[in-house]
Amino acid sequence: MRIINIIRNEFLLDKMKLENELERTINNKTLSTNQVINESVEIINKLANTNNSLETLESYLNKEEK
Numbered sequence: 071m072r073i074i075n076i077i078r079n080e081f082l083l084d085k086m087k088l089e090n091e092l093e094r095t096i097n098n099k100t101l102s103t104n105q106v107i108n109e110s111v112e113i114i115n116k117l118a119n120t121n122n123s124l125e126t127l128e129s130y131l132n133k134e135e136k
Contacts (some may be wrong), residue, residue, distance in 0.1 A: 088117045099112040
């Protein structure tokens with residue numbers, strides 16, 4: 071079970087990093103509007119992938135508990 075917790079923590083840490091990166095990108099006044107949009111969309115796609123991976127892991131764990 072320890073390895074499962076490590077994997078879960080990795081996903082949660084990645085999610086937090088991406089959320090921080092998104093916030094910093096949106097608030098960056100040195101980037102053009104197009105750069106902010108393009109980088110934000112890229113980060114959001116990574117964030118969605120991380121969230122989906124975390125949900126998939128949780129669903130597998132819930133199935134094993136039943």
